[in-house]
Amino acid sequence: MPQILDGKATAAEIKKELAERVEALKAKGVTAGLGTVLVGDDPASHSYVGGKHRDCAEIGIASIRKDLPEDITQEELEKEIEDLNNNPECTGYIVQLPLPKHIDTNRILEKIDPDKDADGLHPTNLGRLVLNVGDELDSPLPCTPNGVIELVERHGLSWKGKKVAVLGRGITVGRPLGLLLTRKGVNATPTLVHTGTEDVDGALRDADIIVAAVGQPHNVKADQVKDGAILLDVGVSRIEDPETGKKKLTGDISPEAIEKSSWYSPNPGGVGPMTRAMLLVNVVETAERMAAEQ
Numbered sequence: 001m002p003q004i005l006d007g008k009a010t011a012a013e014i015k016k017e018l019a020e021r022v023e024a025l026k027a028k029g030v031t032a033g034l035g036t037v038l039v040g041d042d043p044a045s046h047s048y049v050g051g052k053h054r055d056c057a058e059i060g061i062a063s064i065r066k067d068l069p070e071d072i073t074q075e076e077l078e079k080e081i082e083d084l085n086n087n088p089e090c091t092g093y094i095v096q097l098p099l100p101k102h103i104d105t106n107r108i109l110e111k112i113d114p115d116k117d118a119d120g121l122h123p124t125n126l127g128r129l130v131l132n133v134g135d136e137l138d139s140p141l142p143c144t145p146n147g148v149i150e151l152v153e154r155h156g157l158s159w160k161g162k163k164v165a166v167l168g169r170g171i172t173v174g175r176p177l178g179l180l181l182t183r184k185g186v187n188a189t190p191t192l193v194h195t196g197t198e199d200v201d202g203a204l205r206d207a208d209i210i211v212a213a214v215g216q217p218h219n220v221k222a223d224q225v226k227d228g229a230i231l232l233d234v235g236v237s238r239i240e241d242p243e244t245g246k247k248k249l250t251g252d253i254s255p256e257a258i259e260k261s262s263w264y265s266p267n268p269g270g271v272g273p274m275t276r277a278m279l280l281v282n283v284v285e286t287a288e289r290m291a292a293e294q
């Protein structure tokens with residue numbers, strides 16, 4: 001019977017720890033403040049950003065919210081970014097992804113002040129992750145990959161020496177996760193599996209741990225998973241529930257594959273809540289660095 005990697009409970013534990021650090025910052029006269037930039041009307045993005053602000057309120061972090069129209073120009077959006085760079089009440093911020101197609105996302109990410117980058121997606125911070133394999137990092141880590149690592153470790157499991165197949169090579173999950181897995185404190189051996197991979201089945205069957213982040217419902221099948229593997233389900237899809245006829249969230253891993261695992265993260269309730277918790281970690285750590293420099 002597979003055991004559950006409980007993201008909700010683990011995120012709650014992390015938030016409790018962070019609330020104490022937020023209080024300690026306040027005692028030093030520093031209030032951490034998260035800014036969010038949300039462009040357009042995508043309901044899922046609105047719901048994620050709403051969740052981020054609720055989390056902040058729960059642990060005493062202030063909120064600055066910029067909800068902007070779908071037809072905003074690149075130049076106007078860059079001005080909004082500049083505004084957050086210069087706002088002392090905003091100690092860290094994120095630009096909710098994806099952005100509309102007419103916006104150059106990489107140029108926007110590059111405009112974020114790397115010292116206020118709460119998502120760890122600025123090229124300087126990704127570069128620090130590439131350059132520094134061994135020592136403690138004093139820069140933010142991308143939230144979902146960091147949440148995946150933490151979720152496994154907080155259940156008493158280790159990545160050390162494990163063969164890990166990461167399904168997907170996107171910028172918010174697959175690519176940075178590959179970098180995190182090879183850090184000296186983690187010491188796993190990742191294989192990035194993507195649309196150009198010839199032997200997908202072989203790579204998955206060989207893996208001790210599979211992280212699936214493609215957003216295709218039940219894409220990982222039982223015959224692709226070795227008995228006792230650990231399965232982390234990151235991708236999200238909305239499918240029709242055959243019993244109710246209503247849309248429901250589901251992950252990339254099929255129920256039959258989960259049956260063969262030793263541990264799995266449910267979706268929803270696994271990596272999603274950890275993504276939110278790791279954002280709070282970045283906001284608190286950024287504010288702590290600012291406080292230390294005062």
Ligand SMILES: Nc1nc2c(c(=O)[nH]1)N[C@@H](CN(C=O)c1ccc(C(=O)N[C@@H](CCC(=O)O)C(=O)O)cc1)CN2
Binds near residue numbers: 048275
């Ligand atoms: N700037 C960023 N954009 C996006 C990121 C990111 O890390 N930074 N990741 C995703 C979306 N995301 C956060 O922004 C996110 C996704 C899912 C969840 C979550 O808690 N999901 C719940 C289910 C929620 C529901 O019921 O709708 C779960 O898995 O239990 C949180 C955050 C893309 N964009």
